[in-house]
Amino acid sequence: MSEWMQERAEAGSGTGDRRARGAILVALGLRLLGAGPLLILALLVVGVALWTPNFLKPGNLSNIAAQTAVIAIVAMGQQLVILTRGIDLSVGANLALATVIGGLMFRAVDSGPLVILAMLATGALVGAVNGIVYVYGRLPHPFIITLATLSVCRGLALALAINHTTMRGMPEAITRLGDGATLGLPNSFFVVLAVAAALFVMSRAMVWGRWLYAVGGDPNAAVEMGIPVKGMLVSTYIVSGLCAGIGAVVLAGRTAAGSPLYGNLLELDTIAAVIIGGASFLGGRGHLGHALVGALMIGVIRNALNLQNVAVFYQMIAIGVILVVAVEADVLRNHLEARARVLQSARGQ
Template identity: 40%
Template sequence: MVEMTTGQGLASRPGSAGRLRGWAQSLGLLWVLIVLCAFAVYLSPSFIQTGNMLNVGRQVALFGIVSVGMTFVILTRGIDLSVGSIVGVVSVATALMLSSGVPIPLAMIAALGMGAVFGAINGAGVVFFGMPPFIMTLGTLVMGRGIAMTIANGEPKTLGDASDAFSYLGSGFLFGIPVPIWIFVAIAAAAFVILRHTPFGRQIYAVGSNTEAARLAGINVPRVLMLVYAISGVLSGLTALVFVSRLTVGEPTAGTNLELEAISIVVIGGTSLFGGEGGVIGTVIGAAIIAVMANILNLLGISPFTQQIVKGAIIIAAVMFEVYRHERRS
């Protein structure tokens, strides 16, 4: 940022402060979050009570992990509708593995591996068969839920003897803070470093900004796309583990509509649906905004049905703003 003041007398040109503007946007989002929190406290002082804050934090973590994966995908100008279904399948599979005596570490690795395989299937459809991401992942969304229902026979699966030992991941505390929050912080930090400071991160932005230019610049576009869908799949698998651990049961319906939550979080967080712009800081703040908003609606005693209406409207507003920004520029 130091070099902002140097340059050749052109510093006042529009757009010269590209990165600064990125920060400003995150800062603007942060203000939205702060105002929302203030409003929540005004509505009910119980908002800032530890119990409630931890609940909100868990919520942020659960939706946030998947949203980080979604951020990767959307940055490449793709979309992953299948995340919720992957959570469902992996949830059931994890419960079946644990109840049949598979050691916890092994079951966890297998769960993440399943997520990766699902993601890779999405990636392969997009890369090798030229499927539009929306359609490919819509297909795996429907199939995934079907698979979850089939292997679970439509019923929740218990964990058997592993139940107590496994519950730490979703319900445990570390230094007084719920474990899922730690997991989310670690994932978000890793994602931040990858996107901002590694060649792979650069390649993600390159593919999302201009796929053809990326190819001509020597970037292995298929590899980048395969990886982002695989990452999204792995993080869906991780979310499933937290879900199962928290509920101590493998629900075939787990993660239903999670893709919508994740997409709205990413878009509210300022990542462009047109690819190449945005990042994980926005997604973290977006996840917090969504969670606080849901908390406020609960505090206001608004029915879950009405909440859906509000949520839908917010998503439309966020996307409208994004489209407006995009069009104004070009």
């Protein structure tokens, strides 16, 4: 009898060891996937530097920072929307409309603060429309309203733009903000840092941020907890629209113009940046670093291809392929997390 019990104990011990090893492997896989985007960015920088000697020159690095500023700012707003299991397809057209409104305001009043305020208000207003119609219109998904406002904003921008084309001229304060430099770094880089710091405080140090993650994690549970889910969703789309407005200020300053053609496919770039950076479409998980890493990755890839004189359409293909890989990585991460929960449950028993 004692020998039989000893054999059972040894068999149980072997099974436990296998489960422990499996849990360790799954945890390691999750860590690698979590660090994957940052690791890929580092390897990408090293590879491009070896491939293209001019890549690491200070002027080129400054150019990358300036080029990715708009995508990074708008992607951070998109990140918050995706945290709530939503999506904002209107950010590109919203940005274009904001630059046109800024151009019209500049023709009426040569005041940097008023032009900036006009662009920010335009972005926030479009975001408010998205959130209010989605929430209180009881739409099944924000894809519908944000696709509609994409078309509306682009049409309004074309209708309001003088001669339906680029409107030259912006106040000096805006051009200095978008195209100037401080301490050898583009001023737009500091705008990115300021937006990131503000959103970090909102999402990590305020109740609003805890509610945001709760709504994205499980909306029904958030309602039962007494969280104002409707107000949270509306505020998230307002912040996303405001980020588009800030991006409009930076882009208008960099080009010293407003145009209804700006922001073309920006919605796809920002979604790609968020997902490439490691966030999940399932909501409730992710942080602003994902958007920043993804935006930098896109900027580095495009800059490297530009330095090698690669055609634009090949750059689009490259970004598309990388996006597919990032989505597959998200699927793998979800599978590993489910596997980890099963192993943890088995160990608890």
